[in-house]
Amino acid sequence: MAGPPLEELLTRLAGGPELAPAELVRISPTQWSELDRRATHYRLQPLLHRRWGESASVPELQRQTWASAYRASAISALAHKAELVAIAELLARAGIEAIALKGSWLAWHAWPDPALRPLRDLDLLVPEDAVLHARDLLLGHGYGEFGTEGLAPELWKQRYHQLAPLVSPGGVVVELHHRLWIEDWRTPQLPVDVFGRVIPDPQYPALNYLDPVDQLCHLAVHAAVHGFDGGPLMLADFERLALAHSIDWAAVWDRAAAEGWDRVAGLAIEATRRWTSKGAAILPPSPLPVPPEIIENLPLLLAKPPERIAADQTAARLARTDIGWGEKWRRALARRERHDTLSPWLGWLGGELRNAIAARLGGDTGRGAALVAQLNRYLSAQKP
Incomplete structure (x- = not known):
């Protein structure tokens, strides 16, 4: 009897509905190798180490690989946090507001261990009229710029919602955003006054994060616009966000409907309810209908x-x-x-x-x- 497809297996291994012992033993060595290859791309190895590092049902080779990835992620998390605080303080001294986005909040304030939520880069939202100044400031402090496609920074600002990536002297990649997302036929209107609702970091006053509802909106739009191709961590982030905050869901739905992001919110919530272990218990059902075939087949996108x-x-x-x-x-x-x-x-x-x-x-x-x-x-x- 054939087991679940690899996409479903990886989604469940990473925190979805629990796999039964009989399902685990049917995973072949070739399948374990492919699961690990995808886990590397989707930054799941540290989380798999936490969940399955002591399980005899997982081959020793995979468990050793995941343990090594966890250790590397723990070291990387320290470097990212130090860089994030340094950037926030540098910009604050120049009078530039900045909001740390997505994983920059999630890793240290929603996940139990930042090593479980590896970061590819640091995303910071800067007011549109200050983003070029922020770029120049970082370049003046030893940062480099790459992937410009030959475009001047003014054209990047005009054509994209973020500037070309920067890299710190220590190798940390930083993206300066001046809008939360790209504006096209898939996205709702941008929320207004996000800087007026920021939550300061309790330990580092220069470091700010999005208000919880703005976080929910941003994560939902980002996941949907990218076709959920960021991997199972996308849903784990929603789960962790809901666990970390006490959210007034009636107010969320009123605001989402008024601002036009109720569909993406409903999609993210129903996906989290279906494909995370705690989602159904902590998240209320979406008041908007979401096509069930999208939700049921979502692992095809999450873990392709x-x-x-x-x-x-x-x-x-x-x-x-x-x-x-x-x-x-x-x-x-x-x-x-x-x-x-x-x-x-x-x-x-x-x-x-x-x-x-x-x-x-x-x-x-x-x-x-x-x-x-x-x-x-x-x-x-x-x-x-």
């Missing part, structure tokens, strides 16, 4: 092979039926404006073509792309 992420997104864009091919081509041409020269745009266009071919040829990729397309149709209905 990393190399299929781009192919699924491309295939979903091509599969949209609410806009014609003329508009799709116009949007592809419009992306040319993001690049100062022709070569990077041609590289992007070639990548889209390769992704479309991969989606057409891959059966599992096709299923994932169809689910992303369904998710995008659901999100597009939230726009006024």
Whole structure:
């Protein structure tokens, strides 16, 4: 008898509904190797160490790998926290407000151990009229800049919701945001006055975080816009957020409806209720209906092979039926404006073509792309 698909196995290993002993013993060595490969990409190894490090049902090789990843994550967490505090204090001395986003709050204030919630980078929200000054300040203190695509910082600010990444002298990557998310057909309006609702860090006064409801909104929009391809940690973050705060859910739904993010909130909450161990007990059901087939098949997005992420997104864009091919081509041409020269745009266009071919040829990729397309149709209905 075949066991659950790998995507479901990884989602459940990372904190979803408990796997029965009979399900664990059916996982082959080849499957364990693939699960570990995906866990590496989705930053799950430290969490798997905490949950399964003493389990004889998991091969010794995997347990040793996860233990090593946990130790490395603990060291990395110390470096990230030191850099985060240093940046906040540097900006504060210059009179620049900054809010630490997502994992920068979650790792130290929602998770029981910051090593369980590894960070790829530090995300900070800075007022739009101060973000270029903040960039210059960091560059003047030894930071480097990469991935600019040949664009001047003023054009980055105009075209994106964040500036090109920076890297500290110690190797920590930092992204300065001037908007919480990209504004397109999938996203609700940006919340107003988030700087007026910040929560200061109790230990470091210069360090601020989003208000709990703003955090919920930001995490929900981020997960949905990225097609839940950030991995099972996305849902674990919702679970941890709900455990860390006492939330007035009636007020949440009133505000979400008024600001147009009730659909993404409902999607995130129903996904967390279904695919985390405590979600159903701590989160009330969404008052808005969410397509059950999206929720039930969400592991196909949460834990897909990393190399299929781009192919699924491309295939979903091509599969949209609410806009014609003329508009799709116009949007592809419009992306040319993001690049100062022709070569990077041609590289992007070639990548889209390769992704479309991969989606057409891959059966599992096709299923994932169809689910992303369904998710995008659901999100597009939230726009006024």
